[in-house]
Amino acid sequence: MSCDPAGFAGRVIRWQRTHGRNTLPWQNTRDPYRVWLSEIMLQQTQVAAVLGYYERFLTRFPDVQGLAAAPLDDVLAQWSGLGYYSRARNLHACAQQVVQLHGGAFPQTALVLQTLPGIGPSTAAAISSFCFGERAAILDGNVKRVLTRVLGFGEDLASSTNEKQLWCHARALLPARELQENMPRYTQGLMDIGATVCLPRNPGCLICPVQTQCTACAEGRPEAYPVKTRKLKRGAESLWLLHARAENGAVWLQKRPTPGVWAGLYCLPVFASRAALDAALPQPVRGNVREVEPFVHVLTHKDLHLHPIQAMLPAGWSAGEGAWFGAREWPGLGLPAPVRRFLEAV
Numbered sequence: 001m002s003c004d005p006a007g008f009a010g011r012v013i014r015w016q017r018t019h020g021r022n023t024l025p026w027q028n029t030r031d032p033y034r035v036w037l038s039e040i041m042l043q044q045t046q047v048a049a050v051l052g053y054y055e056r057f058l059t060r061f062p063d064v065q066g067l068a069a070a071p072l073d074d075v076l077a078q079w080s081g082l083g084y085y086s087r088a089r090n091l092h093a094c095a096q097q098v099v100q101l102h103g104g105a106f107p108q109t110a111l112v113l114q115t116l117p118g119i120g121p122s123t124a125a126a127i128s129s130f131c132f133g134e135r136a137a138i139l140d141g142n143v144k145r146v147l148t149r150v151l152g153f154g155e156d157l158a159s160s161t162n163e164k165q166l167w168c169h170a171r172a173l174l175p176a177r178e179l180q181e182n183m184p185r186y187t188q189g190l191m192d193i194g195a196t197v198c199l200p201r202n203p204g205c206l207i208c209p210v211q212t213q214c215t216a217c218a219e220g221r222p223e224a225y226p227v228k229t230r231k232l233k234r235g236a237e238s239l240w241l242l243h244a245r246a247e248n249g250a251v252w253l254q255k256r257p258t259p260g261v262w263a264g265l266y267c268l269p270v271f272a273s274r275a276a277l278d279a280a281l282p283q284p285v286r287g288n289v290r291e292v293e294p295f296v297h298v299l300t301h302k303d304l305h306l307h308p309i310q311a312m313l314p315a316g317w318s319a320g321e322g323a324w325f326g327a328r329e330w331p332g333l334g335l336p337a338p339v340r341r342f343l344e345a346v
């Protein structure tokens, strides 16, 4: 397993200049607030999905001070639909720490950035290399794929020892000079190769800038890398959603408890069984509900089978925690994507 670091970094940098992505809204800036926001939004989420959210979020929270001072509900509302809501809660907590502990300026090294909520080693390195030219290695899922293939690294990444070894290789391949110019370009180049060329299936080896250095390509089996044996165990859960409506069109929403699915978001009341939902309704309403076609919402670890039940309730009705929200109010709240889609559809 060998790869000439200078040759590798040089190829990645040159290719990025002419073939990489250079016009995304979070590029061509060294503002750590903007870079950090894009890196968090792009975790587990495609570029196309992030574009609209990024612009809207920046309009609402133009700087870290504004984000830190905003109520968490407002942040969740802006995040609504992007999924993985712990990212939004961490984003808010991180902004507050940047203001309170760092005087409103993001730390400039990956080591210190990692101490902030929601910033892992790879995200920290992306921020510090993009904004401050630090010689720090990223290793997100796409980059792991590129590097394991280039290096022919066939060790099982389910083992933390092997993953640490790959981190060492990633550091050894970093550019060694002109870091202010080269580090952002190299980091972006690796991301771009992973996202647009070295795809999980049918990688574009013929157009890849590091093909001549790539072990997996020479072996003729790029898809054999990376090796990771531990499979995610998927589960399934059924939930019943009470779509309680008042005669004036208002809908009853409750804030979801933390921790748990959709923590901190506004949601239709959720029940673990149909019987539990029925028990929450007044006796005369129970026999007068409407069952809506169930639908499945896919989370990372499980499929949620959602069963909405509609009921008309008097405006004075209350299901404990929560409140009635009119048709002009609920669209502005932070709602789970499937609940928002359901409410919009009905």
Ligand code: SF4
Pocket (backbone or CB within 6 Å): 146, 149, 150, 197, 198, 199, 203, 204, 205, 206, 208, 209, 210, 211, 212, 214, 215, 216, 217, 222
């Ligand atoms: Fe990936 Fe092929 Fe490039 Fe190797 S040559 S890094 S397998 S696209």
